[in-house]
Amino acid sequence: MKGKASYSSSLSDYEKKANEIKASTTASTSKRPVALPLYLQVKGHLIRRVLSGEWRPGELLPSEMKLAEEYGLSQGTVRKAIEEMAVEGLVSRHPGRGTFVTSHRGDYQTTRFRRFYSNKTGKRIAGKDSQYISCEKIKADEQLSKQLQVKTGADIVKFVRIRYLGNHPVLLETIYLNSEICPSAEVIFEQKKPDSIYFALEQMFNILVVKVGERLRARAARPDESELLALASNTPLLEVTRLAYSLGGECVECRVSVCGGDDIHYWNQAE
Amino acid sequence: MKGKASYSSSLSDYEKKANEIKASTTASTSKRPVALPLYLQVKGHLIRRVLSGEWRPGELLPSEMKLAEEYGLSQGTVRKAIEEMAVEGLVSRHPGRGTFVTSHRGDYQTTRFRRFYSNKTGKRIAGKDSQYISCEKIKADEQLSKQLQVKTGADIVKFVRIRYLGNHPVLLETIYLNSEICPSAEVIFEQKKPDSIYFALEQMFNILVVKVGERLRARAARPDESELLALASNTPLLEVTRLAYSLGGECVECRVSVCGGDDIHYWNQAE
DNA sequence: CAGTGGTCTAGACCACATC
DNA sequence: ATGTGGTCTAGACCACTGA
Numbered sequence: 001m002k003g004k005a006s007y008s009s010s011l012s013d014y015e016k017k018a019n020e021i022k023a024s025t026t027a028s029t030s031k032r033p034v035a036l037p038l039y040l041q042v043k044g045h046l047i048r049r050v051l052s053g054e055w056r057p058g059e060l061l062p063s064e065m066k067l068a069e070e071y072g073l074s075q076g077t078v079r080k081a082i083e084e085m086a087v088e089g090l091v092s093r094h095p096g097r098g099t100f101v102t103s104h105r106g107d108y109q110t111t112r113f114r115r116f117y118s119n120k121t122g123k124r125i126a127g128k129d130s131q132y133i134s135c136e137k138i139k140a141d142e143q144l145s146k147q148l149q150v151k152t153g154a155d156i157v158k159f160v161r162i163r164y165l166g167n168h169p170v171l172l173e174t175i176y177l178n179s180e181i182c183p184s185a186e187v188i189f190e191q192k193k194p195d196s197i198y199f200a201l202e203q204m205f206n207i208l209v210v211k212v213g214e215r216l217r218a219r220a221a222r223p224d225e226s227e228l229l230a231l232a233s234n235t236p237l238l239e240v241t242r243l244a245y246s247l248g249g250e251c252v253e254c255r256v257s258v259c260g261g262d263d264i265h266y267w268n269q270a271e
Numbered sequence: 272m273k274g275k276a277s278y279s280s281s282l283s284d285y286e287k288k289a290n291e292i293k294a295s296t297t298a299s300t301s302k303r304p305v306a307l308p309l310y311l312q313v314k315g316h317l318i319r320r321v322l323s324g325e326w327r328p329g330e331l332l333p334s335e336m337k338l339a340e341e342y343g344l345s346q347g348t349v350r351k352a353i354e355e356m357a358v359e360g361l362v363s364r365h366p367g368r369g370t371f372v373t374s375h376r377g378d379y380q381t382t383r384f385r386r387f388y389s390n391k392t393g394k395r396i397a398g399k400d401s402q403y404i405s406c407e408k409i410k411a412d413e414q415l416s417k418q419l420q421v422k423t424g425a426d427i428v429k430f431v432r433i434r435y436l437g438n439h440p441v442l443l444e445t446i447y448l449n450s451e452i453c454p455s456a457e458v459i460f461e462q463k464k465p466d467s468i469y470f471a472l473e474q475m476f477n478i479l480v481v482k483v484g485e486r487l488r489a490r491a492a493r494p495d496e497s498e499l500l501a502l503a504s505n506t507p508l509l510e511v512t513r514l515a516y517s518l519g520g521e522c523v524e525c526r527v528s529v530c531g532g533d534d535i536h537y538w539n540q541a542e
Numbered sequence: 543c544a545g546t547g548g549t550c551t552a553g554a555c556c557a558c559a560t561c
Numbered sequence: 562a563t564g565t566g567g568t569c570t571a572g573a574c575c576a577c578t579g580a
Contacts, residue, residue: 037548037549037550038549038550039549039550063564063565063566064565064566065564065565073550073551074550074551074552075551075552075553076549076550076551076552077549077550077551079566079567080549080550082566087358088542089542093565093566093567094558094559094565094566095557095558095559095565095566095567096557096558096559096560096564096565096566097558097559097560097565097566098559098564098565098566099565099566112541113541115539210542211540211541211542212540212541213538213539213540214538214539214540214541215536215537215538216487216509216536216537216538216539217509217532217536217537218489218490218507218508218509218510218530218531218532219489219507219532220507236489236490236491236507236508237489237507238487238488238489238509239489239532259489260489261488261489261490261510265486265487265488266486266487266488267484267485267486267487268386268484268485268487268539269482269483269484269485270383270384270482270483270485271359271360271481271482308567308568308569309568309569310568310569334545334546334547335546335547336545336546344569344570345569345570345571346570346571346572347568347569347570347571348568348569348570350547350548351568351569353547364546364547364548365546365547365577365578366546366547366548366576366577366578367545367546367547367576367577367578367579368545368546368547368577368578368579369545369546369547369578370546370547543579543580544578544579544580545577545578545579545580546576546577546578546579547575547576547577547578548574548575548576548577549573549574549575549576550572550573550574550575551571551572551573551574552570552571552572553569553570553571554568554569554570555567555568555569555570556566556567556568556569557565557566557567557568558564558565558566558567559563559564559565559566560562560563560564560565561562561563561564
């Protein structure tokens with residue numbers, strides 16, 4: 001009807017085979033009259049299956065052949081679905097072994113969203129040199145509620161953490177987690193004090209962080225920040241406000257990182 | 272020979288058909304014993320053809336069928352090569368029309384590397400509200416020579432430009448162009464004062480900027496900067512140092528942008 | 543209307559990993 | 562030896578574009 005009705009009629013040959021998919025896809029997006037290519041329907045369905053926990057992070061998916069059989073489609077169609085998921089970082093493929101659900105364990109994933117580098121060595125800031133300062137349960141104020149997409153007053157868990165370079169504090173992170181999605185996330189702090197929040201979220205709540213948006217600006221250091229980072233008062237700080245989104249598109253984390261300009265920098269590459 | 276000899280023997284069926292490609296690929300990378308999948312060889316060859324100016328930015332490539340015929344391969348193989356190029360932003364594909372060499376003209380490309388947004392409206396900073404302050408021919412100092420990958424003392428063209436939001440100056444850009452790659456780039460400034468440097472480079476020198484790396488930090492404003500941006504002295508500034516690379520991998524531009532924290536911010540998204 | 547890219551199929555051979 | 566993902570082919574139908 002809207003110039004997009006396209007595929008629905010031409011699918012007649014395929015739709016018998018792929019009716020499980022179609023049934024579920026049409027239900028979820030009632031507005032669009034089917035229209036989606038089969039491989040995107042498969043992709044959507046596979047994503048939902050990952051979300052549901054059918055295969056957890058780090059686990060092996062069925063082979064392309066098995067999935068093709070299951071969906072009644074050709075291997076090529078399923079392959080295209082999985083390839084897109086791989087490009088988006090949802091799964092990773094290994095010749096001879098199979099396709100695995102992405103995990104924030106392992107080198108690539110744990111560094112995937114890390115953007116701070118040492119000015120001296122040029123190396124990425126990471127590793128075990130982080131120290132947890134505090135942990136509180138708080139209520140979302142107006143700003144946080146917008147950012148985390150929750151109601152004002154909703155439960156939030158707040159961590160404060162410092163990363164060190166050698167003996168020197170270089171990065172101050174304030175992390176807010178949505179308690180609706182991560183119930184009793186305090187235990188993350190209490191028990192594990194994990195280096196990678198995202199790996200902890202994955203292990204505890206089956207939540208995969210797949211997208212982040214970051215807003216950067218410069219501002220003067222507040223007194224408490226100057227003290228924690230061992231900087232002169234009013235030093236210019238780089239402030240990075242990150243919102244992190246899960247596979248399902250929910251905002252799971254708001255993180256405000258601040259650092260001075262002398263020790264580390266933020267690095268971004270675009271192609 | 273080196274455990275990578277893999278494809279070369281199995282190519283026997285294909286290599287008769289694709290010998291033009293193989294001839295040129297093996298010549299360019301003499302170390303690796305062929306090994307590359309055909310579609311990557313095609314991709315590399317097409318990239319070289321774009322680089323050579325055979326098709327200029329904005330122009331139409333031959334159809335998949337024509338290219339497949341030309342290379343003696345199937346349409347699917349050529350398609351995969353072109354699809355990768357499209358993902359990397361080198362070409363853009365339009366059903367019913369064809370595949371075009373990317374141009375920094377048009378909405379997507381001109382905004383592709385723009386990361387500054389208004390704090391108030393949330394809109395991207397762009398448009399005609401930029402003012403050129405100065406243009407000089409200078410010699411590369413040690414730092415610039417490293418960044419632009421030229422010898423110390425090499426010719427560099429330096430622009431200074433200010434972007435406005437309404438009547439207010441918000442962004443101060445200092446742009447260094449490699450004169451070896453962009454001979455007499457002064458004319459860009461003198462004649463056109465273009466809004467998009469990259470579109471100008473494309474038009475004048477057939478240079479496509481396809482990759483940028485940016486390093487961000489906070490620092491105090493220098494007196495000249497405070498004046499140009501109408502800020503109090505020593506205001507914290509966000510400093511973005513960008514290196515821009517062409518299709519061929521050469522560094523064509525070094526750009527230092529600075530702004531205060533009140534009017535605009537830097538936005539980055541990662542998936 | 544002819545030509546383009548987009549989707550889908552069915553089948554082949556390959557390198558690689560694991561047992 | 563078996564099964565995995567990676568590459569390649571050949572041919573089909575589709576929606577879209579522009580002459």
